[in-house]
Amino acid sequence: MNDLDTFRADTRAWLEENCPAEMRKPMRSEDDACWGGRNFKFSCDEQKLWLERMGAKGWTAPEWPKEYGGGGLNREEAKILKSEMAAIKARSPLMSFGIWMLGPALLKYGSEEQKKHYLPPIVRGEIRWCQGYSEPGAGSDLASLQTRCEDKGDHYEITGQKIWTSYADKSDWIFCLVRTDREAPKHNGISFILFDMQSEGVSTKPITLISGRSPFCETFFDQVKVPKENLVGTLNKGWDIAKYLLTHERAMIGDSGGGGAFGGRSIGQIAVDSLGTDAQGRLADSALRADLARAEIDGWAFLLTMERMKDEAKAGQGIGARSSMLKYYGTELNKRRFELMMASKGHAALEWEGDASQDGALPRAWLRTKANSIEGGTSEVQLNIISKRILGLPAS
Amino acid sequence: MALVLNEEEQMLRDAAKGFLAEKAPVAALRKLRDADDPLGWSRSLWEEMAQMGWTGILVPEEYGGIDYGMVGAGLIAQEMGRNLTASPFISTAMMAVTALREGNEEQKQKWLPGIASGKTIIALAVDEGVKHDPAQTTLSAKAHGNGYRLNGEKSYIIDGFDADALIVAARTSGEAGDEAGISLFIVEKEAAGLSSTRTKLLDSRNYAHADFKDVDVAGDALIGTLDDGFALLERVLNVGRTGLAAEMLGASEQSFDMTMDYIKERKQFGTHVGAFQGLQHRAAHLYSEIELVKSAVLKALQMFAEAPQMAGAGAALAKAKAGEVGVLAANEAVQMHGGIGMTDEYDIGFYMKRIRAAQELLGDYAFNANRLAVLRGF
Numbered sequence A: 001m002n003d004l005d006t007f008r009a010d011t012r013a014w015l016e017e018n019c020p021a022e023m024r025k026p027m028r029s030e031d032d033a034c035w036g037g038r039n040f041k042f043s044c045d046e047q048k049l050w051l052e053r054m055g056a057k058g059w060t061a062p063e064w065p066k067e068y069g070g071g072g073l074n075r076e077e078a079k080i081l082k083s084e085m086a087a088i089k090a091r092s093p094l095m096s097f098g099i100w101m102l103g104p105a106l107l108k109y110g111s112e113e114q115k116k117h118y119l120p121p122i123v124r125g126e127i128r129w130c131q132g133y134s135e136p137g138a139g140s141d142l143a144s145l146q147t148r149c150e151d152k153g154d155h156y157e158i159t160g161q162k163i164w165t166s167y168a169d170k171s172d173w174i175f176c177l178v179r180t181d182r183e184a185p186k187h188n189g190i191s192f193i194l195f196d197m198q199s200e201g202v203s204t205k206p207i208t209l210i211s212g213r214s215p216f217c218e219t220f221f222d223q224v225k226v227p228k229e230n231l232v233g234t235l236n237k238g239w240d241i242a243k244y245l246l247t248h249e250r251a252m253i254g255d256s257g258g259g260g261a262f263g264g265r266s267i268g269q270i271a272v273d274s275l276g277t278d279a280q281g282r283l284a285d286s287a288l289r290a291d292l293a294r295a296e297i298d299g300w301a302f303l304l305t306m307e308r309m310k311d312e313a314k315a316g317q318g319i320g321a322r323s324s325m326l327k328y329y330g331t332e333l334n335k336r337r338f339e340l341m342m343a344s345k346g347h348a349a350l351e352w353e354g355d356a357s358q359d360g361a362l363p364r365a366w367l368r369t370k371a372n373s374i375e376g377g378t379s380e381v382q383l384n385i386i387s388k389r390i391l392g393l394p395a396s
Numbered sequence B: 001m002a003l004v005l006n007e008e009e010q011m012l013r014d015a016a017k018g019f020l021a022e023k024a025p026v027a028a029l030r031k032l033r034d035a036d037d038p039l040g041w042s043r044s045l046w047e048e049m050a051q052m053g054w055t056g057i058l059v060p061e062e063y064g065g066i067d068y069g070m071v072g073a074g075l076i077a078q079e080m081g082r083n084l085t086a087s088p089f090i091s092t093a094m095m096a097v098t099a100l101r102e103g104n105e106e107q108k109q110k111w112l113p114g115i116a117s118g119k120t121i122i123a124l125a126v127d128e129g130v131k132h133d134p135a136q137t138t139l140s141a142k143a144h145g146n147g148y149r150l151n152g153e154k155s156y157i158i159d160g161f162d163a164d165a166l167i168v169a170a171r172t173s174g175e176a177g178d179e180a181g182i183s184l185f186i187v188e189k190e191a192a193g194l195s196s197t198r199t200k201l202l203d204s205r206n207y208a209h210a211d212f213k214d215v216d217v218a219g220d221a222l223i224g225t226l227d228d229g230f231a232l233l234e235r236v237l238n239v240g241r242t243g244l245a246a247e248m249l250g251a252s253e254q255s256f257d258m259t260m261d262y263i264k265e266r267k268q269f270g271t272h273v274g275a276f277q278g279l280q281h282r283a284a285h286l287y288s289e290i291e292l293v294k295s296a297v298l299k300a301l302q303m304f305a306e307a308p309q310m311a312g313a314g315a316a317l318a319k320a321k322a323g324e325v326g327v328l329a330a331n332e333a334v335q336m337h338g339g340i341g342m343t344d345e346y347d348i349g350f351y352m353k354r355i356r357a358a359q360e361l362l363g364d365y366a367f368n369a370n371r372l373a374v375l376r377g378f
């Protein structure tokens, strides 16, 4: 056996022993996701145990270095872990903005102390992070943000408003873009800073979405005091960090587009469950079947593209502007898939309350997907980035 | 296996790129068309390709080939697509070789060295109707003396005109529509009762229509098992489908690159038309689609060695996606070129025509999408 075969065998054995049966059932809705953090209410003991075990091994962040709590795996090993988890249908032990977004930025731009301080609790799921980028006047044009950060000698003072801050009311800390130079051109006066959401002067107000849920907030900062060592990278150079983090965020959001549909089954099979088959064993609705096949083809080709781009990226580096392609395609695809799932379930997909529909889990999830092509930069913004950064088309 | 080319594969691709751009660019196809070349491709070019090992890329070494495997063959097909190189590469070097590799020792000795050396051309005769549908085979082969007697017709045979031999899918039992009862035979050009005519299609490539009137072949003309040839035929077709997908990928990439160059140069309304967001977003979308095709094609190529039982699914994915995106790429290319894209003098139209043919041959989008849906259980 070569090293990878050994690794696969060991991983399989470890997962078999350590992944609780309850954590191998498909998630029924987004409520089953584990986010961790100081105040997280675990849905069951198994969920907690699964997080603790995976966190202790660093496998919530398999490719991060061991010294910062990560799994220290190389790309090939990480692929094996992923496929072995998929083979037993293991749930993701932790959903985390810390892992998807902040971590990669800290690994690249953080000081040694910051990495040592912030990364291990992220891996273990002890601190939950939120993202303070968007403001009422700064959406697609993010660099026009106005939240003010002033140097008060021994600390910074932050005043302003963020909006669409996902899970701000449930998060422990925030990574935030602030304006530290009001005179400089807009991209050159932004800094990237971290602070505790329990700091005095921070308040949040949940916003209800069309799905009926309120996962995000308006977030207000009123003269919040932040220690100077919480600034990441260089003062006024936060835009570089912000963009780098966005490439990771985009790759992550795009990830939703491939497969792993609702309830872990292919959308074609979901349709068969709902609508039955004809004499040849084919989905009874032939027009819908053609649309489903198209979505499956694109879904598979997209998954392969995610894989290829990760394979092409040099170890530990991001994929740059191509993350915009993954974000754009993956989110548009995910919207298509949910439209098809709604069609497959027909009238039943419209049910909003009751046990049969788990209080409208599908239509609420369908509505949630509409945000995929907005959050993290809209589809139009991604297409602009591809045009300019990849295709080199002239500015209008 | 990582979805990237290794160093050796990159070298092969770069060599193919350089060679074809120099020796067989679109201008060469245009010349063949304008001269009304009877064959539609160049024998001397094919012999040069043989010297580089390309015609024997799938031929085992003991029969004079280099046995490089499907990834290499796909890379060559892709570069041929980029240049619209006319050659019997997919028919002979990919499909016929795949069939003959499963033939008996005598068949291999008789045919494979000739293919590897560039002397022998063999085409696959499968379709009879207006749509690709191998199970519908009706051309019949009945036991006759020590061999078989073939009767029927085959159409749209890729590179079939003037081929030294045809590998023919024939019905030996059952009825049209049955997968069982199909067998493969190799029939030589000189066989009495066989006549073929060149069919000219929009892409100016070589196709033939063949008539079989009491064509007698010996018993050893059978490739594989009697009545049980469908699985082998599918393996051959999957190789061809993936080859065509790779070719369409190359053609899509090239027409896209030409279009991007054009809209960066062309000025209207006092600016480059490439500066208009109405074109930019469509270009960015098309770029994304082509990225998906790249992944699907590479994976399909790798699967022949890595997971042969999945090669049919991989081929269906690659052929469907490459065809769909190829058509989009060609349409957008003409549209974004404006009036000049409609002219024969400009190369873009050649890409549109070749892609149209390639997406239809050996199964179009609907054909392959249906196969995948069946595999996925719906």
Ligand SMILES: Cc1cc2nc3c(=O)[nH]c(=O)nc-3n(C[C@H](O)[C@H](O)[C@H](O)COP(=O)(O)OP(=O)(O)OC[C@H]3O[C@@H](n4cnc5c(N)ncnc54)[C@H](O)[C@@H]3O)c2cc1C
Binding pocket: A130, A131, A132, A133, A134, A135, A138, A139, A140, A141, A163, A164, A165, A166, A167, A216, A371, A374, A375, A376, A377, A378, A379, A380, A381, A384
């Ligand atoms: C569910 C959800 C969660 C979110 N979570 C977070 C979070 O945690 N933290 C955070 O900071 N933000 C978050 N956001 C905010 C998100 O990043 C912004 O909504 C997004 O960047 C778009 O900004 P906007 O809403 O102001 O839209 P606008 O920028 O006002 O856009 C309106 C429309 O104009 C289009 N448009 C704008 N500029 C261009 C252009 N140059 N070319 C073509 N079209 C253009 C857009 O594509 C869009 O269709 C979240 C949003 C959603 C929906």
Ligand SMILES: Cc1cc2nc3c(=O)[nH]c(=O)nc-3n(C[C@H](O)[C@H](O)[C@H](O)COP(=O)(O)OP(=O)(O)OC[C@H]3O[C@@H](n4cnc5c(N)ncnc54)[C@H](O)[C@@H]3O)c2cc1C
Binding pocket: B266, B268, B269, B273, B276, B278, B279, B335, B336, B337, B338, B339, B340, B342
């Ligand atoms: C078959 C045929 C017959 C014709 N017959 C006649 C005729 O009888 N008489 C005559 O005078 N002309 C005729 N024309 C010319 C025709 O009107 C032009 O080709 C057409 O107006 C486009 O101009 P163009 O070819 O210069 O393309 P361009 O203007 O160079 O356009 C190139 C691309 O850029 C796009 N583009 C340009 N400006 C913008 C913008 N502002 N925003 C977004 N996209 C933009 C275009 O849509 C196109 O995709 C004919 C053309 C054809 C193909």
